[in-house]
Amino acid sequence: KAKIFAFANQKGGVGKTTTAINLGCAIAGAGEKVLIIDLDPQGNASTGLGINKDDRKFSTYDILTREQTIVDIKYKTLVQNLDIVPSTLDLLGLEAVLAEDNEKSYKLKLAVEEFEVQSKNEYDYILIDCPPSLNLLTINALAAADALIVPLQCEFYALEGLGQLLETVEHVRATLNKDLLIHGVLLTMFDERNNLSGQVAKDVRDFLGDKVYKTVIPRNVRVSEAPSYGKPVILYDYKCQGSQAYMNLAAEVLKKDKIA
Amino acid sequence: KAKIFAFANQKGGVGKTTTAINLGCAIAGAGEKVLIIDLDPQGNASTGLGINKDDRKFSTYDILTREQTIVDIKYKTLVQNLDIVPSTLDLLGLEAVLAEDNEKSYKLKLAVEEFEVQSKNEYDYILIDCPPSLNLLTINALAAADALIVPLQCEFYALEGLGQLLETVEHVRATLNKDLLIHGVLLTMFDERNNLSGQVAKDVRDFLGDKVYKTVIPRNVRVSEAPSYGKPVILYDYKCQGSQAYMNLAAEVLKKDKIA
Numbered sequence A, B: 001k002a003k004i005f006a007f008a009n010q011k012g013g014v015g016k017t018t019t020a021i022n023l024g025c026a027i028a029g030a031g032e033k034v035l036i037i038d039l040d041p042q043g044n045a046s047t048g049l050g051i052n053k054d055d056r057k058f059s060t061y062d063i064l065t066r067e068q069t070i071v072d073i074k075y076k077t078l079v080q081n082l083d084i085v086p087s088t089l090d091l092l093g094l095e096a097v098l099a100e101d102n103e104k105s106y107k108l109k110l111a112v113e114e115f116e117v118q119s120k121n122e123y124d125y126i127l128i129d130c131p132p133s134l135n136l137l138t139i140n141a142l143a144a145a146d147a148l149i150v151p152l153q154c155e156f157y158a159l160e161g162l163g164q165l166l167e168t169v170e171h172v173r174a175t176l177n178k179d180l181l182i183h184g185v186l187l188t189m190f191d192e193r194n195n196l197s198g199q200v201a202k203d204v205r206d207f208l209g210d211k212v213y214k215t216v217i218p219r220n221v222r223v224s225e226a227p228s229y230g231k232p233v234i235l236y237d238y239k240c241q242g243s244q245a246y247m248n249l250a251a252e253v254l255k256k257d258k259i260a
């Protein structure tokens, strides 16, 4: 059975998409078979992996409305062992379409369970990129996931939202998915030149201890350049600090998983 | 009558809150009376202006459910001429509460019109900070606003969302607010050390021409430090590049307004 991670944080611009793509790529590079599900109507994960908007004939919207199956619509990416279910703007209309459906929070979970059967458990990891809000899309991801990875930008406002996110996780655990865990909190865009990063990192580690990954992702311009080439940073510039950090993160995540 | 600006962009972390606070402070410093309305459940604008979470007895939620009036619940800030209606997490429940209400998109517009009467047009500017999504909260802001200010981070993914935002504005003009204009697009977190910023800035100016403000906000760590002191950067460090840029922006916005 695949391990399912959701990348969620309602604070915007903290590195959810960047982490889903680059951790996915690094884990795939280690020989694990990985599927990314883009649950953000913006479709940044799909673009960052080179799937042009015009090529997205089907998308996550069709999965959640149960019109299509994951097996039929997943796309290959430039990265071996890494496939993706792309998203389109149709997702913006999902909440209205499912408003009266009493299974609306479980659509993704049902689609993934069906996929596991149809693909005969071919995938080792399923990574879900969430939009910056605690809406029905993110709730679907939390209901379907085994665990949550929380990218946290080393900035003051990002700290403010952490408490709310943890409360939401408790609420999801109590109502939709009792086994949901927090796999870890990832410090992103760490800038050693400024004190703020160091202060935020210290506050988070004091607050959450071992839940915070040892690996910290530095602010590194190569990371933000890679998506314009439709590539993960590991393919765009293997030697840069960003790539090295995401590969270290993959090692840390895989090690933690194998032990668990 | 006050001029009403909404700060919106569904891409997360592009500088919506930072711009609402610092442009608001700079305009207030020029002698105009300014009210900020925090429409983001995260409440970053409220925190960035020093309103502690525990002190927010009433909030924007009470305004949108018409339980309270803006006159009764606005708070003073550290900045003279700058007041705020703070937000709380209650806003997360608004969509469900107003689901069957056929005036749900106009709640903010109605509240602001009532406020103008009750305050005898005391305010010159009303600035609305939006969450990173195109949900009922942002729709309320677009329905109530005279014009939209779009903060745009100089990054690849930020460009991708621009087209969608412009489409939404057209849709709002056609259905809810026929006079809604785009006042301007503001380039934020511009980093002269990397080519990506320059490339994105050029692409945006080629695409939107005069709609893009001449003032560009540089990436400047003092800007991201200021919120942890509950102050706009202009009060925190008047001489830094971030403060200077926001004061230039205020001059540009005021000049454009007076001519219009």
Ligand SMILES: Nc1ncnc2c1ncn2[C@@H]1O[C@H](COP(=O)(O)OP(=O)(O)OP(=O)(O)O)[C@@H](O)[C@H]1O
Pocket: A011, A012, A013, A014, A015, A016, A017, A018, A019, A040, A044, A130, A131, A132, A188, A189, A190, A217, A218, A219, A220, A221, A223, A224, A225, A227, A242, B010, B011, B012, B013, B132, B155, B156, B157, B158
């Ligand atoms: N380590 C890094 N160094 C430099 N830039 C980064 C880094 N990580 C992410 N970025 C850039 O910062 C911006 C925000 O990252 P990203 O889009 O991944 O965040 P997000 O949380 O997915 O945003 P949203 O809330 O809009 O979904 C992007 O332009 C991205 O390229």
Ligand SMILES: Nc1ncnc2c1ncn2[C@@H]1O[C@H](COP(=O)(O)OP(=O)(O)OP(=O)(O)O)[C@@H](O)[C@H]1O
Pocket: A010, A011, A012, A013, A132, A155, A156, A157, A158, B011, B012, B013, B014, B015, B016, B017, B018, B019, B040, B044, B130, B131, B132, B188, B189, B190, B217, B218, B219, B220, B221, B223, B224, B225, B227, B242
């Ligand atoms: N010019 C700047 N220089 C450096 N840091 C900045 C600048 N502008 C904003 N920031 C920081 O970048 C982060 C994102 O900015 P901000 O929170 O204002 O964006 P937002 O669009 O309001 O985010 P959200 O989508 O979550 O509402 C914040 O931590 C902020 O302090």
Ligand SMILES: [Mg+2]
Pocket: A016, A017, A018, A040, A044, A130, A131
């Ligand atoms: Mg994203």
Ligand SMILES: [Mg+2]
Pocket: B016, B017, B018, B040, B044, B130, B131
């Ligand atoms: Mg904000």
